[in-house]
C-alpha cells in the first residue's frame with residue numbers, strides 16, 4: 374500500500390472551496406481521498422450583515438469559522454491559511470492594504486504554496502482559472518502563484534529552504550463551461566436582472582466571463598450525495614448568502630445548473646491535455 378490519494382485545492386477565500394468545486398471535493402473525500410484546502414486569505418474584505426458578526430471580533434474570524442464548518446461538512450482532511458489578507462474587488466481600498474494578497478510578490482506567494490505542496494504531497498492540485506473565475510484579483514493572483522508553485526515544488530533549485538522536493542502529478546483549473554455562462558447571461562435580462570451587475574456586491578460582470586472560453590478536459594459527474602453535501606456546506610457560509618433564500622439571479626443560476634446537469638468542469642494544465650476527456654482527476658496516476 375502506497376500513500377493515500379491526496380488532492381489539494383489552492384483558493385483565495387473562505388467559500389471558494391464550496392461555491393466553486395465543493396461537489397467534487399466532497400465526492401473525493403467520501404471516496405477516501407485526503408482532500409486539503411490551502412486558502413490564501415480569511416475573506417476580510419467580504420460584505421457581511423451586522424447580525425452575522427455576533428460573537429466574532431472581525432470579519433476574518435467569522436469567515437474563517439464558516440470555512441471550518443464547511444470543511445467539516447465536505448470531509449476535508451485539513452485547511453491551511455496561506456497567510457494573506459483579502460484584497461477585495463478590483464479598484465477597492467482593500468487592494469492597497471500592506472498585507473493584501475494583491476500587494477504580495479508572486480514569488481513570495483508561490484514560495485508559501487511550494488512549502489504546502491512539499492509537506493502535503495498531493496497527487497493532484499486544483500486552483501482558479503487564469504481569469505480568476507469572475508476577475509477577482511485574489512483569484513488571479515492565486516492562479517498565477519499556484520502555477521509557479523506547481524512547477525517549482527519538484528525542483529530542488531527552487532525554494533531550497535523549503536522541505537524536500539515533491540512533484541505532484543497533475544494540475545487543474547476549475548472552469549465554468551462556456552455554454553453555462555452564455556445561457557445565464559441570456560436568461561438574466563428575461564428575469565429583469567442585469568448580467569453586468571451580478572453577485573452580492575453587484576460587482577461581477579458576467580458578460581466579461583462569457584468572452585473567455587476555457588477548454589474542458591475533465592468532467593466530474595456529481596452524485597446526489599455529493600450535491601447534498603455541497604449544499605449543506607454552502608449553508609455554513611451564512612455571511613456570504615449560503616443557505617439563505619437566494620435572490621433572483623442565484624435562482625437563475627440554479628435553473629441553469631439543473632439544465633446543464635450537476636457536474637464540475639476542469640481544464641488540465643499538466644500533463645498537456647489530449648482529446649480524451651477525463652471522468653476522474655486521478656486517472657492515470659498509479660499509487
Ligand SMILES: [Zn+2]
Pocket residue numbers: 385386388389509512
Ligand atoms: Zn473567492
